[in-house]
Amino acid sequence: MKKEMVFTLNNEEVIVEVDPKWTLLYLLREVLELTGTKEGCGVGECGACTVIVDGEAVNSCLYPVLEAEGKKVVTIEGVASSDGTLHPLQQAFIDNNGVQCGYCTSGMIMSAKALLDKKADPTEEDIRTSIAGNICRCTGYVQIVESVQQAAERMKK
Amino acid sequence: MENLLYIGKDIPRTAEIDKVTGRAVYIDEYKRPGMLYGKILYSQYAHARIKSINTEKAKRLPGVRAVITGYDIPDVRVGFLGDQAVLKRDVVRQFRDEVAAVAATSPEIAQEALKLIEVEYEPLPAIFDPIEAMKPDAPLVHESDARGRPLRSNILPLPWKFSAGDVEKARQESAHIVTDSVTTTWINQCCMGTSGCVAEFDSNNNLTYCGQTNVIFGAKQRIATYLKNIGLKGKKIRVFNPVVGGSFGTKLDTDIYEFICIQLALKTRKPVKIRFTREEEFAVLPPRQAARFTVEQGCDKNGLLTFRKVEAILDNGAYTSWGATTPSVMMLPISSMYRVPNVSFQATCVYTNNIYSQAMRGYGNPQAAFAVETSMDHLAEKAGIDPAEFRLINRNHPGDVTPMGLKITTCPLEQCITTVKEKIKWDEKRGKRNGRGVGMASLIHVAGGARVYLSDGTGIRIKVNEDGEVDVLSGSTDQGQGSPTVIAQIIAEATGFRPEDVNIVFGDTALGLWDAGTHASRHTFVAGNAAVRAGEMVKRQILEMAVQYIPKLLKRSLKQQKKKNPDFVEPVLDYTMVDSPEKLDLKNRMIFPKDAPDHPYFRTEVGKILTSGLHVGVGESKAVVAEVFWDPPTEMLNAEMKGNYSCTYAFGTAGVEVEVDRQTGEVKILKLVSAHDVGRAINPALVRGQIYGAAYMGVGFGLTERVQLVDGKVVNANFRDYKILTANDVVPVEAVIIEDPDAAGPYGAKGIGEPGLVPTAPAIANAIYDAVGVWIKDLPITPEKVLAALKAKGD
Amino acid sequence: MKGYEYHKPQTIKEAIGLMEGLENAKYIAGGTDVMVLVKQGKLAPANLVSLRNVGELLYLDLQNGVKMGARVTHTAIANNEFVRKRYSALPDGAGVVGSRQIRNVATIGGNICNAAPSADTACPLLVLDAKVVIVGKSGERQVPVDDFFLGPNKVALEKSELVTGFIIPAFGDNTGSAYIKHARRLAMDLPVLGIAARATIKVGGSEARCKDAFGAADDASGIIECLEAEGLVFEDVRIAMSVVAPRPMRAKKAEEAVRSKAISEKLLEEIGEIAASESQPRDSIRGEAWYRREMVKVLTKRALLRSIERVIRPDSTAFPNRLW
Numbered sequence A: 001m002k003k004e005m006v007f008t009l010n011n012e013e014v015i016v017e018v019d020p021k022w023t024l025l026y027l028l029r030e031v032l033e034l035t036g037t038k039e040g041c042g043v044g045e046c047g048a049c050t051v052i053v054d055g056e057a058v059n060s061c062l063y064p065v066l067e068a069e070g071k072k073v074v075t076i077e078g079v080a081s082s083d084g085t086l087h088p089l090q091q092a093f094i095d096n097n098g099v100q101c102g103y104c105t106s107g108m109i110m111s112a113k114a115l116l117d118k119k120a121d122p123t124e125e126d127i128r129t130s131i132a133g134n135i136c137r138c139t140g141y142v143q144i145v146e147s148v149q150q151a152a153e154r155m156k157k
Numbered sequence B: 001m002e003n004l005l006y007i008g009k010d011i012p013r014t015a016e017i018d019k020v021t022g023r024a025v026y027i028d029e030y031k032r033p034g035m036l037y038g039k040i041l042y043s044q045y046a047h048a049r050i051k052s053i054n055t056e057k058a059k060r061l062p063g064v065r066a067v068i069t070g071y072d073i074p075d076v077r078v079g080f081l082g083d084q085a086v087l088k089r090d091v092v093r094q095f096r097d098e099v100a101a102v103a104a105t106s107p108e109i110a111q112e113a114l115k116l117i118e119v120e121y122e123p124l125p126a127i128f129d130p131i132e133a134m135k136p137d138a139p140l141v142h143e144s145d146a147r148g149r150p151l152r153s154n155i156l157p158l159p160w161k162f163s164a165g166d167v168e169k170a171r172q173e174s175a176h177i178v179t180d181s182v183t184t185t186w187i188n189q190c191c192m193g194t195s196g197c198v199a200e201f202d203s204n205n206n207l208t209y210c211g212q213t214n215v216i217f218g219a220k221q222r223i224a225t226y227l228k229n230i231g232l233k234g235k236k237i238r239v240f241n242p243v244v245g246g247s248f249g250t251k252l253d254t255d256i257y258e259f260i261c262i263q264l265a266l267k268t269r270k271p272v273k274i275r276f277t278r279e280e281e282f283a284v285l286p287p288r289q290a291a292r293f294t295v296e297q298g299c300d301k302n303g304l305l306t307f308r309k310v311e312a313i314l315d316n317g318a319y320t321s322w323g324a325t326t327p328s329v330m331m332l333p334i335s336s337m338y339r340v341p342n343v344s345f346q347a348t349c350v351y352t353n354n355i356y357s358q359a360m361r362g363y364g365n366p367q368a369a370f371a372v373e374t375s376m377d378h379l380a381e382k383a384g385i386d387p388a389e390f391r392l393i394n395r396n397h398p399g400d401v402t403p404m405g406l407k408i409t410t411c412p413l414e415q416c417i418t419t420v421k422e423k424i425k426w427d428e429k430r431g432k433r434n435g436r437g438v439g440m441a442s443l444i445h446v447a448g449g450a451r452v453y454l455s456d457g458t459g460i461r462i463k464v465n466e467d468g469e470v471d472v473l474s475g476s477t478d479q480g481q482g483s484p485t486v487i488a489q490i491i492a493e494a495t496g497f498r499p500e501d502v503n504i505v506f507g508d509t510a511l512g513l514w515d516a517g518t519h520a521s522r523h524t525f526v527a528g529n530a531a532v533r534a535g536e537m538v539k540r541q542i543l544e545m546a547v548q549y550i551p552k553l554l555k556r557s558l559k560q561q562k563k564k565n566p567d568f569v570e571p572v573l574d575y576t577m578v579d580s581p582e583k584l585d586l587k588n589r590m591i592f593p594k595d596a597p598d599h600p601y602f603r604t605e606v607g608k609i610l611t612s613g614l615h616v617g618v619g620e621s622k623a624v625v626a627e628v629f630w631d632p633p634t635e636m637l638n639a640e641m642k643g644n645y646s647c648t649y650a651f652g653t654a655g656v657e658v659e660v661d662r663q664t665g666e667v668k669i670l671k672l673v674s675a676h677d678v679g680r681a682i683n684p685a686l687v688r689g690q691i692y693g694a695a696y697m698g699v700g701f702g703l704t705e706r707v708q709l710v711d712g713k714v715v716n717a718n719f720r721d722y723k724i725l726t727a728n729d730v731v732p733v734e735a736v737i738i739e740d741p742d743a744a745g746p747y748g749a750k751g752i753g754e755p756g757l758v759p760t761a762p763a764i765a766n767a768i769y770d771a772v773g774v775w776i777k778d779l780p781i782t783p784e785k786v787l788a789a790l791k792a793k794g795d
Numbered sequence C: 001m002k003g004y005e006y007h008k009p010q011t012i013k014e015a016i017g018l019m020e021g022l023e024n025a026k027y028i029a030g031g032t033d034v035m036v037l038v039k040q041g042k043l044a045p046a047n048l049v050s051l052r053n054v055g056e057l058l059y060l061d062l063q064n065g066v067k068m069g070a071r072v073t074h075t076a077i078a079n080n081e082f083v084r085k086r087y088s089a090l091p092d093g094a095g096v097v098g099s100r101q102i103r104n105v106a107t108i109g110g111n112i113c114n115a116a117p118s119a120d121t122a123c124p125l126l127v128l129d130a131k132v133v134i135v136g137k138s139g140e141r142q143v144p145v146d147d148f149f150l151g152p153n154k155v156a157l158e159k160s161e162l163v164t165g166f167i168i169p170a171f172g173d174n175t176g177s178a179y180i181k182h183a184r185r186l187a188m189d190l191p192v193l194g195i196a197a198r199a200t201i202k203v204g205g206s207e208a209r210c211k212d213a214f215g216a217a218d219d220a221s222g223i224i225e226c227l228e229a230e231g232l233v234f235e236d237v238r239i240a241m242s243v244v245a246p247r248p249m250r251a252k253k254a255e256e257a258v259r260s261k262a263i264s265e266k267l268l269e270e271i272g273e274i275a276a277s278e279s280q281p282r283d284s285i286r287g288e289a290w291y292r293r294e295m296v297k298v299l300t301k302r303a304l305l306r307s308i309e310r311v312i313r314p315d316s317t318a319f320p321n322r323l324w
Helices: A024-031 A088-095 A105-118 A124-131 A142-156 B056-060 B107-115 B167-173 B216-229 B256-268 B278-283 B327-336 B365-383 B387-393 B413-423 B483-495 B523-564 B606-614 B684-704 B760-772 B783-793 C012-021 C034-039 C074-078 C081-086 C089-094 C100-105 C108-114 C122-127 C206-216 C220-229 C252-258 C265-278 C289-312
Strands: A003-009 A012-018 A050-053 A056-059 A072-074 B036-042 B048-054 B064-069 B098-104 B118-123 B161-164 B176-184 B196-201 B207-211 B237-240 B272-275 B291-299 B305-317 B342-351 B436-446 B458-464 B470-474 B502-505 B584-587 B590-593 B624-630 B649-660 B667-679 B733-739 C005-007 C025-028 C047-050 C066-069 C131-136 C139-144 C149-151 C162-168 C175-182 C193-202 C233-242
Touching (some): A012 A024, A050 A105, A056 A105, A056 C100, A088 A105, A088 A142, A105 A124, A124 A142, A124 C100, B036 B107, B036 B256, B098 B107, B098 B256, B161 B327, B196 B256, B207 B256, B216 B237, B216 B256, B256 B272, B305 B327, B327 B365, B327 B436, B365 B387, B365 B436, B365 B760, B413 B649, B413 B667, B436 B760, B458 B483, B458 B523, B470 B523, B483 B502, B523 B606, B523 B624, B667 B684, B667 B760, B760 B783, C012 C047, C074 C100, C089 C122, C089 C193, C108 C162, C175 C289, C220 C265, C220 C289, C233 C252, C252 C265, C265 C289
Parallel strands (some): A003 A072, B036 B272, B207 B237
Antiparallel strands (some): A003 A012, A050 A056, A050 A072, B048 B118, B064 B098, B196 B207, B196 B272, B458 B470, B458 B624, B584 B590, C131 C139
16 A cells, blocks of 8 residues: 655655555665666665665665655765765765776765765774775775765865 | 876776766666566576476466567577577576566566466486586486587587697606695676666567677677577667676676577567576676686796696586686686796586586686696795795796797786885795785786687777767777776877867667677777777878868968958968978867977867868868777687787786784785786776776685585575675775886787786785695685694694 | 555554554564565565654663663664773674664664574673563563573564563673674674673782783783783673574583683683583584684683773773784
């Protein structure tokens, strides 16, 4: 039985009919067509589906859709400014080769953003722990960590 | 090298901005109107006869549009040796065998339908150990070959046998000899984007195929052959890529699911998508094959290598894909890593009821290098020579022709080894046996294309629009390595435009010229060479136009100024400075006389010339367009497996410092230095990205990764139990770029896609030996194996 | 996948009432276990009763021991400075579960009720003598966590009963605890095995002299020599092990054998041996039985030393990671 649900998605209020068995990822990708959030494994083991709910990074593939009711959800589509200016994290990933195939990138950026939103001056260990749930096969994480560090630097200025 | 504007610069990957905003369209997002979703039913046995298949219930499920089995489609063989059907109708030979497929209006319905298909099996004796499978009385995986001729053995009829010099004689003359056995296991490529495709036929039965292949023309050819064999001869086929979420070898062959998708699209007359779940990606996709090596090497009393003899047994699994051809690349380290005059190598591929194998980054080189490079340390110890010194004594030199016939051009191997020695503090840390140790290993790999097909060519087309946009149509593909940036840099440099002026279309058979594929670390080298040549043609055409139009434009402008201002004094200009293209240059969109780059009158923006050239009277308009098909001057391997199959070869050395916990057997990497000969780095940040990523994969290969098979079944088909390193598993890796520009490379560049992976695992094994005195030559080096070895040694 | 109804009660009473009245219902908290099982078809509930909106389940009271609601997330535990200092084993475990994303939603109650033999917070709660607070339609009861685990994914809960929280007694300054997760990776992994320890030592001031030994030690022998020389004695000890039995278990014989004994190399070896003899490890794809048994010996000793260190230098965060 579908239910009506209201929540905030990328700073806009959304009213949508949802099936209780959906995950938040399903709602985002298949219904709202925000396909920047990826499904890399479907069981919370790769982090490609990471979104931010009320300030915390979560795996949207395991997030029961009805739990998003009344909450603030941010996806990769809501990270850049409304005029299209990239968020410092997005720019840093481009500038520092933090992107290769790009499939993990949305989730990586969301995990990193959840960190930087809380901690403006993270240590390398903070960064690594925040993205340890985001598997990347291309980069060995080196330039991803560098990207997050550079974004943090730029955001302080 | 001359003053370069874009080569050697860390140009950002702006062309891939959609990957950071979430807008990039991978196969996951690619949709067509009315598209259906396909799912595949796999075998539940490693070897069984199919007694019956009942699809009636599945067909009746609402939303299901087609259910097909081997009985619903023509019995046509596919694959490298033509040894498998698309859907298996009589016998299944591995757990992943495709038995039936469903197309439905949603993936969920298709999945439900699979559960309703009833298959009755009669189990057959299965064989999982290639050594057992080679025995005369072993159960046969295949009763007959592709042509129906009976088979008597599980050994594949592949010619992997190589010999140079006289190994027997050299053995007798050696002062020191070692023999080692080495085992490597199945490795999943673990692309973050899982496999998938969308097939769509038009009303004429012409096929539009959106797939992830990195060999678009090879895929097109295989699909064309398949369509012809099922009775659709002469149909037009377009193959193109979406954004691809990693490849690492998985997209080299056309996989069975792709033919199934085509069949479902034919059957339903609708576009059909198949996209793998992560579980399928682990359990179904052909991994890097498992191999066993026996390696014997000798040296004389001065430490010069005398001979190397390697025998390999490859677990082919139940069918044959590119995995069975990896001995052609195993040959590289075996015949040509260091100077070794007498070599013999034999590889035997054996059918088993295990999962069948494909290619993975390095293509056999990582396995063979593990065998050769751990044996090098063993031999060095026996000869009483420091392993780094031993490698230096035997290193390759520019100008060498190796026993395999490889012509070594540039070769900064000495610099790679000494750099690693220095950075890892080799002399200070070596030989302590105190739980900490250092080790190294080197590699040789193709870096100037790889002639595995009759053509190793690639085509590129450039057209320059009147506003000065440079459109490039490439026959190659990008799977995440950064080609849109690197090829744009090369084209910008060669043409005189800026990287941001360049738009590149990759991966579309309708638009690109033929290309042998983005594999074998060949893309930057081969496509780069084509790009330089085409770019130079473009530049020449523009400069020729400039000779014609700079004086015209200038004279017109001066005339206008004179008209506006009668006092204007016309400058006296020497028009011979611009009267031939040789006297002009184009850089950063500006055309100027070479002798006076800042000339106040002749310096002209390229757009003006392009517009002028296009908009002249009838019959004289010119558009700038160039096309190059470049095939490197290399040879295919001959019947003796000899030949210079690449234009140039890359060398590199990895050095590792480890700490071994003697009580738990855990190995921690304290430092990893990966020094690689790249000829010239077109984009150093991207080169480092390739080295970092490959080195991490090498650490996984060495320490943590394995596809675990129990009686043929993959039992760790998820990211929890298949242990890819996470960001918390810090490997302090330093990528060192060694530049020694190669005359054959575009601006001197060599390929670097695969090399970083190759020497990492043997360097780790060698470092572990230095730390605690035990050899683990069975990958991955798990804590269990280390601890067991330490206990056996009496620690 | 068949659908299910999703219920969002606001109170414990409401949750229990729903559970009583609904067919084929299952509680769901953070959902990181339940959703996986549902997606894999291993669980097909008709109703999920979410505990995420039950405010009564979310509390963390650190006065006189720990009183902790079942809905407290792993992140909240791992990041709590006071808990890290005084009940170290618990954040040691909570901080290494899955990934940051998982820890942000996964709850302590869920981890315990799922009762995986590998649960990372189980051993810490066992050594901290935690009690499970259970509420059912007939009221509240408290069960020692050791009696709560019955077997793999089996716990001592009646239908509709709900774990509402945990109670950990207060320990003095002379008590330290630790949990060591032995896994192939440092994130996103299940343990090959896990060992938690709690050590209460008799203090007389001399222990402070071993501070430097802990700081300087390159291996454990220097530390143990110092502890031995200063005559330190175990007052009370707890040891718990995961993955080496069908349920997370205490090594009670080992605990008994060292109570009130002076710390020595020999004693520490002995504890490990006894604990190993109590374990019943099996071969699995994640590790071999002989290796697990061997690791019980090694890690029991290390977990105890780490616990002692936390008594002697409670402010140190840089525990030497090499102790061999």
